[in-house]
Every structure is written in C-alpha cells, then in structure tokens.
Amino acid sequence: MAKxxxxxxxxxxxxxxxxxxxxxxxFGGYGLRYREAFFGIVHKGRLYFKVTPETTDSxxxxxxxxxxxxxxxxxxxxxxxxxxxxxxxxxxxxxxKTASPAQRPQPTRRRAASKARGSKPTRITRARA
Numbered sequence: 065m066a067k068x069x070x071x072x073x074x075x076x077x078x079x080x081x082x083x084x085x086x087x088x089x090x091f092g093g094y095g096l097r098y099r100e101a102f103f104g105i106v107h108k109g110r111l112y113f114k115v116t117p118e119t120t121d122s123x124x125x126x127x128x129x130x131x132x133x134x135x136x137x138x139x140x141x142x143x144x145x146x147x148x149x150x151x152x153x154x155x156x157x158x159x160x161k162t163a164s165p166a167q168r169p170q171p172t173r174r175r176a177a178s179k180a181r182g183s184k185p186t187r188i189t190r191a192r193a
Contacts, residue, residue: 069094071109078153079160096160103164105131105142111150112142113163 072087072094079085079096086097087106096104105112112131115123126146131139149155 069106071111072106075106075111075150078150078156081153081157082160085160098160098164101164103160107131111145112139113145113159114141115143115163119162 075096076085076087082098084099087094088097093105093107095102096106103114113123120143123143123146126148128143128146131142131144133139145156145159149159
C-alpha cells in the first residue's frame with residue numbers, strides 16, 4: 065500500500081492551476097517541477113521554493129529561512145514558503161511561477177573569442193639525424 069503525505073497533497077491542491085506541475089519522491093521528501101524546471105521541495109511538512117537574488121528579500125521580509133537539510137548543511141538557494149503564502153492558492157501559484165527557473169529568460173551562451181584569423185601558430189619541426 066502506498067504511503068500518503070497529507071501535506072504534499074495539500075501543496076499539490078494549492079498549486080492545481082500550474083498546468084504541467086509534477087511531483088516526485090526524492091531523499092525522504094518530494095521534488096516539484098514546472099515546465100521541466102526543478103523549483104520546489106516538500107520536506108517534513110514544509111515547502112521550499114528556489115530563490116533568486118531578486119526574490120530572496122521577499123522571503124526574508126516574511127521571516128522565511130533557507131532550507132536546512134542537516135545541522136551542518138543549508139541550501140541557501142531554497143527558502144521556506146511563508147504560511148500566509150502557502151494558505152492562499154493564487155499567491156502560492158504566483159510564487160511558484162517566480163521560483164521556476166523556466167520562467168526566467170535563459171542567458172545566451174557566447175563562444176570564447178577565437179584567435180585572430182590571420183595569425184597561424186608556427187609549426188616547429190625537428191631536424192632528423
């Protein structure tokens with residue numbers, strides 16, 4: 065018989081408007097994905113969202129703390145979602161969209177500048193004896 069997690073079920077109900085949301089068991093908790101981007105963690109009755117430099121202050125202003133995995137390990141890129149936000153499905157959905165890396169434009173990768181075209185490396189040859 066499958067183990068149920070009432071808090072995880074509550075979170076999924078609150079995020080029902082996110083089309084394409086998936087939830088998978090991982091390391092004693094659950095990982096949340098939206099549009100193929102990992103953005104949230106449900107662990108021991110708490111919900112954590114990925115933060116960015118732009119969103120961290122919003123979490124801190126409401127008293128949220130980073131995800132403390134163990135006494136010696138803290139993930140500062142994931143913050144607990146405040147209870148007021150968790151209780152309001154519309155607000156929670158907006159915060160989830162903000163947390164999802166898929167919602168932000170991805171930086172374009174630039175190739176390293178190549179060597180000047182006219183200069184070719186000199187080939188060193190050794191005289192044979």
